[in-house]
Amino acid sequence: MSHSPTHRRLPGTLQFLLTTFLVVWLVMAAVPFLWTLWGSFKVEGDFFSKADWTNALTGELTIAETGGAFTGQGYYGAWVQEEFWRAVMNSAIVCFFVVTISLTCSTLAGYALSRSTYNYAFWLLIAALIFRAMPPITLVSGYLLPFFEWNLWGHLSTTIIVLVAINQPFSLWMMTSFFRNIPKDLDESAMVDGCNRFQAFRHVILPVMWPGVITTGLFSFLLAYNDFAVTALLLDKENQTMIPKIASFLGTTQTKGNVMFAVAAVISATAPLFVLIMFFQRQIVSGLTAGAVKG
């Protein structure tokens, strides 16, 4: 790493320490992914290499079983045989709606919370935060009976609404602190000019809120994408999302799963996140910079 203009005066030893530290961290962050990616093209015996760990590199059993050092069996099994693409579609639907609905609700509510000076606004925020502490497994097992009773169980739409609700406290908190950093004068002067609250929101706030919305949206997306507790229990086998599907590849105490399908599916499920982060990393940072975390 060479010297950047603003840090021209960074002393050599410090620079060296920082660089070493960064390299160590990058290795720690990336190696598990690379390892899994590499292993996903092997057979189970090599991936776990219980006999000798170097097998995972050389692929001894993979060669013995498939003839080549790499095999696409895991991917074939997951995508073709087990129809992983269905889970991908379901995940896409769930994520899209969770993000959209969640952002709509939390943007409106977050704006109101940031502009209200009454105490109840504060208590609402705190109550939301405390409720967030309730372990999701307890909530979900409480949903089961009424959902079955009212015939709501097993639909993607129910799951979406549940994820939106569970996600609200965090989104609210982020959006509220984001709006607090947009000066009140902006919308208040618009209201002096004769706009009502909604018009002020639409014309003045809407155009400047996007960095915060994108950042909050990404967090909602990650929550919906990675959820297991809710989706595993509220969705039918037919409309499972990716994470429960991967878990089902892993098997249970009663069945041996096809672990390599799971490994291949893990890589497949992580790939879209890579793309997403690559596209949005600047927005995440600028969104956070723009205020969501200014306190």
Next chain:
Amino acid sequence: MKHGTFLTFVAPSLLAMILLIVFPVVSVIIQSFHAQHEQVIEMVESCGPFGCSETATINQEATEALREAEPLGRFVGFDNYVNRGHLAFAELGEAWRSSDTWGEWWTKVMNLPFYSAIVFTLTFTFIVTPLTIALGFAIAVAVNASVQKIRGPLIFISLLPFIINPIVGSLVLFWMVDARGILGQLIQWIAADPDLSVKASTPMMWIMLMVYGIWHSAPFAFVVFYAGLQTINQDTNEAAMIDGANRWQRVRYVTIPHIMPLVTFVALIQLMDNFRVFEPLISFSAEAHAQSLSTYILSDLTGETVLYNSAAATSMLTVICVGILLFPVLVRTWRDFKRA
């Protein structure tokens, strides 16, 4: 803002939270004060492919009447909270009376499932949270000090541990630290002990869970702090430099005060999330070595016979603990709110 307008704005959000969080929480509270009806047990003959035998069963007609009378079950007050599975007051008292030394008393307390779960949960929370913040801050500083051109890829790689699904991420790590896995072999080589197994020792398992916890959340702290570093007022920094402040003093008196509100934010989120630690314990099959409050609830909810009341009581205790943990942060937020 007017009450009516406020209500209109928050209505959708509020509605979702009332229906799907508040109502269930109220039901959890009610459940936690109830227990199941007395079951009327009778001995009957049951037969199957392996022959017949005398077994116990529930007399449904007799139990039905009790169920009709009180659909929620027996009201038991705080019994669920103080029984052996939770706060275990009777057992604590007994341990106190029968122990001669603190060590003996502590062993007896740790033998109670709720206390051993809460000790792990608190240890995890209070070790992982500060280390996450420290590591996140260090990465943010290091990335911020690097050349503009390579910052993109650096941020990207640094965010990876955060975006991966926690169950999957911890499972991959669990596979790697197996005594014959690549990391397990590395650890054995470093420790010069060919029989060392992370999965066989409680302290190693705890360390591994915490390392995973830090690895997973450090990127979150990093990205927040990195964003914060972008907004440091360069004038203040330059002014400090002109005043002869050295690098360390500038970090101490300019950067850290600027970052402080962010530390509060990250600490708040991390305290809550770490207190609910769940996925890594499942993926690491850590049950023998570590139990958190969340996995303790899971074990009540997934047996052949579901103990919903017990799970409700543990959940309420979890919420109360989180409330206590967050209290200082809440007080701070209240002050900020009043100031604004």
Next chain:
Amino acid sequence: MTKFTKLMGATALSVVGATAAFADGHGCAAEGRLSIIGNEFPAIQSVAAKALECSGIEGESNLTADHQSLNVPGMTGDPAEYTTAIVANSSIVALMNEDVIQPLDALVAEYGADIPDHMKISVNGEIMAIAFMANAQHLVYREDILEQAGLDVPTSYEEVLAAAEAIRSQGILDNPLGGAYAAGWNLAQEFNNMYLGHGGEFFEPGTAKVAINNEQGVATLEMMKALSEYMNPDFLTHDSNATSAEWEAGNVALMNMWGSRTGVLMDDEGSAEEVYSNTKVSGPLMVGDSGVPATTLWWDGWTVAKNISDEDAAATFQAMAHGVSSGLLNDETMGQAVWLIDGFEPQEVNEGVLATVAAGAKPYPMVPFQGLLHTALGNELSDFMQGNESAEQALADVEAAYTAAAIEAGFVTE
């Protein structure tokens, strides 16, 4: 078990006739709804697929590892979401406790003439489920390693210990024993096996009061501890999946394993030739001098929900009866399980389970509060296995944990 043993002898003779008779397939037609909830292993998939074949029904299935969390809530509503749940002798009690399944006597009389008596699970004279497959844990061993060490196939845990010592001291394998000792359900199951093998009783007769803190309980834990000395040091994280993986890697010579798993161990996938071709099964292991094998017998079967219309119940019954009729058995499904269905031809992999039945092993207790004890054992025994507390203390902890849970669930009054 006599009926079942007789059946095993009988089927060997009547195989040809039976398959011929059913080869053209039963017609199955019924009007109504069929909705199956059950576990996801291959044998259940086959049964569900067969049942859904039935013409005229409106059918669906949800076969998932989470079935136990879903079946009770899913059958509690009126009408129930699921018209049938596939359960085992351990999990049927949850459905009976909550009173969500109906007695099948009338349906059997009307539509179930073909169902042999040994498939009927009856409680207090009422048929509550139709069992279709059996399972049990039994010894699996490596023929080549026993030969190399000059040992006979062990028949008791005492002999297993001696064999393990011999294999280790000859330097053949470091950790010659395997076992699903993962803390939680698996560890508790191993306790149950060993405790029954010592001739223990779990409860005071006629009550839900637990009684395991006794001589047999201590002997059980000591035997488990002694065995664990010869296992991979990670044994408390090894469920049956991980134990099977150890086996396939060739690191283990003897283990007590589920009959349903042996097929995977004996096929040529996932392990070296010397491992799979030398993998052999034998009967259950004995322990002490009680004469009861240290294992349990299991069945899987289907039930019919209570809160559904008579029409749906009839349709569900007919479809499920079709699902477990002799027509189910073909080359592919034959090896998936030890079927209780007429026409089943035992395969080599099934010998262990059949030997276990023949040896007079006890079934896993179908008792309303057994699940609570199982959970308590799973949570409390790992401290002892790690050497952190005495056997008596561990058993006292189990009893205390069970009692707290049983009071809450209403089985025990203080």
